[in-house]
Each structure stands twice: as C-alpha cells, then as structure tokens.
Amino acid sequence: MDYRSPSPCEAWENVTSTVHNWLYRTSTVRCGCGTWDNDPRTYFSRAFLPLLFASAGVTLLAAPKDFEDNGESSDDESEVDEEGDLLEPPKDTPVRERLWHLDYARIICVACTVTEHSGGRHYSDRNLVWVQQWVLPYLYTISGTAFMLSRSRLCLYEFRLLLVFLAGTMANLVADIVSGRDWHNNVGNTVFQMAYILVLMVLSFLLAPLKKALQWRAEYPTAPATRQIRLLTALWAVLAAAPFVYFVGGWSLIDPYHVQGMLKNAKHSGLESIFYQAPLFFARSFGFIFLAWLAAFSGKTAWAGWILMVVSYAAHIFVPFSKGGHPLNLDLFVLGMLTYQWPVKFKTELAWLMRQYWPLIFGVLLILSTPEVTGRCDLHPLNTCWERFRFRAIEFVLISALITDALNTSDTFGLTRWLNVWALYAYCFHVAWARMLPLPYGAVVTYASIPFFYLLNRYAKHRKKT
Known part of the structure; x- marks a missing residue:
C-alpha cells in the first residue's frame, strides 16, 4: 500500500469499531486523519501560548543562578570592552568527557534516514522503535551541540556546510537527469534531504551571537549583562512580539483556500508550517530564541534547559498544528546549544538513574506508546491532548537521556x-542511489559502502605509521 495516497484516510473514515479506552485503544487511528480537540485558531490556543512563554520568561528571571567554582561572584571581572561589548570567550575552558553517544546517535540517525528515503517508509509510518520521537529530534539537538563545539569562524563553518549542500544536491540532480525526473519543475524535490543543511546554515547564522553569549555567560555566571547582550535580548523580544500579536489576533498571512504556484507546492513540504501557520511558527520560533537570550541576559542557571524543554513540549501538546513534510525543530537546535554549554540541573543524578534503571524506563515508554496508530505523528499530531501527551512524553524522556549524557x-x-x-x-x-536504482538496491549500495570506509581508515592508519 502506498501511504502517500489518500486511501489511508478513506480507510480511517470507514472504521467500524468505536470502542476506545484511555490506555490501550486510541481514538486516533492514523495521524493526519480526523479532527483535533484543539487547533491554533481557538481562543484557548491564542491565550495559552503567550501565557506559556510569558510564564517561562518570568521563571527564567526568578530561577536561582549558578556561581563560579570558587563561590565568588564575577560581577567585577567580566571581560567586556569599554563599550560594554562582549569579548571572545576564553579559550582555556576545561576539557570535558568525550561524548561518544553523540557520534553513535548521529550515525544511527543517518542510517535510519537512508532507510526512510530508500523505500523503507513503513518503518517511520508505523513508528517502529519510536523512530519519530528520536531520529529527527536527535539530529537537530546534536546539530545544535555540534555548533557549540565548533571553534571555527562562522564564515568557515557556513562554507563547510555549503560544500556539503552542493555535493548532495549535485548528486541528486545527476540522479534526476539519469532517471528522467522532471527536476525543472520540482527543484525542491531535487534538493530534498539537503534542505536540512540549508536549515542548519540559516540557524547557525541567526544563532551565532547567542553562541557567544552562552559561552560568555558560562564563564561569568552572575556578571551584569553586557550592552550587546541587552540590545540583542531586546531585539529578539520585539521580533517575537510581532508574530505573537498576529497569532493572538487570529490573523493569517495567506488565505489557505486561494493559493497558487509556490505556496500551493509548499502545502505538503517542510515549508508548510512557515507559510500556512506563519504567525504560530514564528511566534514559537522567535519566542524560543528570545527565551534563550533572556537566560543569557539574566544569568546562568542550570534550570534553563528544563524550562525550555517544558515550553517546547507543552506547546506541542496543547497547540497542535500540521508541519507538512518536515518538522523545523529550531527549538531542539537551541536546546542542544544551551544544554551543552549550561548542563541541566540534576544532570549527573539523572544520568546515573537512567543507566541503572533503563529496563524500567523502557517498560514505561512501552505503556505510553500507541501501537495502533499509523502515520507521521511527529508531522501531523494525534487528535487528542492525552494522545499527544503520551507521544511527546516519550520524546521528552529520550531527549533527556541525550542531553544528560545518560547514553x-x-x-x-x-x-x-x-x-x-x-x-x-x-x-x-543515498537519495541519488535510491533514485537511480530499483528498490531496494539504492539502500543496499549505500550500506554496502560501509566496509570500504573501514578499509580506507585502515589504509590511512597504515600510511601514517609508515
């Protein structure tokens, strides 16, 4: 069965059994079919979301602040210039434990992506092993952490991403030409998976000042905010306020029933939330960045990561909206940045508990699962608040395991x-191979290249020794 056709929705409408219960049988049978118990247009949504972000802002300001190891405030030792601008963060920061789990997670996430794009859509459609709750969320969170780890200048960092983008896009273009795809009229499908690299480039550019601010604040937890931090915090407050006004007013930037051209093509792509839910998308995104800046402004607190996580997942649960073909998880990118530079409260204790009692945690996640539901519930939320809570609670636990280094x-x-x-x-x-070869040989060729990279590594090590 081709799950991209409308037949699953038709099948959902013909379901005869209406016996549901709160634990084992959900009212949602397929994500994207049916009606939500709440949507962004309701009065509840338009009141809840601004109150959520406002409450988070107040909590960040009131949260207890961290101090330097010597217990002394660094108010008089801030390395700012005479104009009050932020200087480069110190280079002699202590060496941390190598985060091997980030490498493993990145590798496994890419392997899952290869399967998804090479004919294995059923894995994600049926959410086997909770792939919807960790593959893309882990990729975004790890990308944010990697951005914080990078010591390259922004221009060099962006240039490297550009090279990766061009390599993958050119491979897809060659595959489209060879396979006879109409790439002239569907450039977005040629870019395809490489659009994620474009997203990373945009996020890196937007959040480069935040990176420096978080690094500086980690070194000077209680120092007065510099003029640069104050100005940028105010700027993001204004940028967040504008879409919030639109959202609370119930206004939309476009009429979804009268769209043509590019806007019509964006309906089922990763751009859907940007165009069709613009006030909500930008209110959430810019509001999240503002909260991160507010944390940098007010002082370092280990509670910041948890506060931002609660905001992110509460918004997902109570104000659902369709994300088209890809969830633009800016919130998780920011979370990866912040929780690496400012480890979350109880990080060591939670990591210890998760390592000790992961079989019990695994059992709880199984109970929270909704095995009868099919479809991309990360893109098209489940219909009821209770079901969305169960779905996002699993993701919350898995992200917590990542950011506490429990893995x-x-x-x-x-x-x-x-x-x-x-x-x-x-x-x-992998997409180029999948388009040029019949199923499932594109994936086979991609996976079969693994031994080649092992041998190449062995050869490089041998050359280095000799």
Whole structure:
C-alpha cells in the first residue's frame, strides 16, 4: 500500500469499531486523519501560548543562578570592552568527557534516514522503535551541540556546510537527469534531504551571537549583562512580539483556500508550517530564541534547559498544528546549544538513574506508546491532548537521556572515526542511489559502502605509521 495516497484516510473514515479506552485503544487511528480537540485558531490556543512563554520568561528571571567554582561572584571581572561589548570567550575552558553517544546517535540517525528515503517508509509510518520521537529530534539537538563545539569562524563553518549542500544536491540532480525526473519543475524535490543543511546554515547564522553569549555567560555566571547582550535580548523580544500579536489576533498571512504556484507546492513540504501557520511558527520560533537570550541576559542557571524543554513540549501538546513534510525543530537546535554549554540541573543524578534503571524506563515508554496508530505523528499530531501527551512524553524522556549524557559510552575499537565519515557520505548520496536504482538496491549500495570506509581508515592508519 502506498501511504502517500489518500486511501489511508478513506480507510480511517470507514472504521467500524468505536470502542476506545484511555490506555490501550486510541481514538486516533492514523495521524493526519480526523479532527483535533484543539487547533491554533481557538481562543484557548491564542491565550495559552503567550501565557506559556510569558510564564517561562518570568521563571527564567526568578530561577536561582549558578556561581563560579570558587563561590565568588564575577560581577567585577567580566571581560567586556569599554563599550560594554562582549569579548571572545576564553579559550582555556576545561576539557570535558568525550561524548561518544553523540557520534553513535548521529550515525544511527543517518542510517535510519537512508532507510526512510530508500523505500523503507513503513518503518517511520508505523513508528517502529519510536523512530519519530528520536531520529529527527536527535539530529537537530546534536546539530545544535555540534555548533557549540565548533571553534571555527562562522564564515568557515557556513562554507563547510555549503560544500556539503552542493555535493548532495549535485548528486541528486545527476540522479534526476539519469532517471528522467522532471527536476525543472520540482527543484525542491531535487534538493530534498539537503534542505536540512540549508536549515542548519540559516540557524547557525541567526544563532551565532547567542553562541557567544552562552559561552560568555558560562564563564561569568552572575556578571551584569553586557550592552550587546541587552540590545540583542531586546531585539529578539520585539521580533517575537510581532508574530505573537498576529497569532493572538487570529490573523493569517495567506488565505489557505486561494493559493497558487509556490505556496500551493509548499502545502505538503517542510515549508508548510512557515507559510500556512506563519504567525504560530514564528511566534514559537522567535519566542524560543528570545527565551534563550533572556537566560543569557539574566544569568546562568542550570534550570534553563528544563524550562525550555517544558515550553517546547507543552506547546506541542496543547497547540497542535500540521508541519507538512518536515518538522523545523529550531527549538531542539537551541536546546542542544544551551544544554551543552549550561548542563541541566540534576544532570549527573539523572544520568546515573537512567543507566541503572533503563529496563524500567523502557517498560514505561512501552505503556505510553500507541501501537495502533499509523502515520507521521511527529508531522501531523494525534487528535487528542492525552494522545499527544503520551507521544511527546516519550520524546521528552529520550531527549533527556541525550542531553544528560545518560547514553554516553565508549569506542574501544575506534569505530566512530570512520563511521562518521560514512554517515556524511551516506547522507549526501543515498537519495541519488535510491533514485537511480530499483528498490531496494539504492539502500543496499549505500550500506554496502560501509566496509570500504573501514578499509580506507585502515589504509590511512597504515600510511601514517609508515
């Protein structure tokens, strides 16, 4: 069955059994079919969302602030210039434990993406092993952490991303020409998976000042905010306020019933939320960035990560909206940045508990699951608040395991060294192979290249020794 056709919705409408219960049988049978118990246009949504963000802002300001290791305030030692601008963060920051789990997660997420784009859509459609709740969320969170880890200048960082984007897009273009696809009239489908790299480029550019602010604030937890931080916090407050006014007023930027051209093509793409839910999307996105800036303004607090997580997932649960073909998880990118630089409260204790009692946690996640539901529930939310809570609670736990380093392990045999290189190759070229070869041989060719990267790594190590 082709799940991209409307037949699943027709089948949903003909379901004869109406016996539901709150635990085992959900009222939603397929995500994207049926009616939500709430949507962005209701008075509740238009009141709840601004109150949620306002409450988070007040909580950030009131949260207890962290101090330096010596217990002394750094109010008089802030490294700011005479104009009150932020200087470069110190370079001699203490070396942290190697986060091997980020490498493993990135590799596995790319492997899952290869399967999804090479004919294995049923894995995500049926949410096997909760892939909807960790593959893309982990990719965005890890990308935010990687951005914080990078010591490259922004222009060089963007240039590297551009090279990756061009490599993958050119491979897709060649595949479209070879396979006879109409790439002239569907450029977005040629870009396809490489659009994620464009998103990373935009986010990196927008959030580069926030990166410096978080690094500076980590070094000077209680120092008065610099003029630059104050100005940028005010700027993002204004940028967030504008879409919130539109959202609360119930206004829309476009008429969804009278769209043509590019806007019509965006309906089922990753751009759907930007165009069709613009006030909500930008209110949430800009509001989230503002909260991160407010945290940098008010002082370092280990509670910031948890506060932002509650905001993100509460918004998902109570104000559902369709995200088209891709969830633009800006909130998780920011969360990855912030929780790496400012470890969350009780990080060590939670990591210890998760490692000790993961079988019990696994059992709880199984109970929270909704096995009868099919479809992309990460893109098209479930119909009831209780069902959305169950779905997002699983994601909350899995993201918590990532940001607390509960999943961290080791790499005795150095597998991640060359598997990371394979993952980069696979992400750029798996769609091209899938389009040029019949199913399932595109995926087979991509996975079959793994031994080549192992041998290449062995050869490089041998050359280095000799």
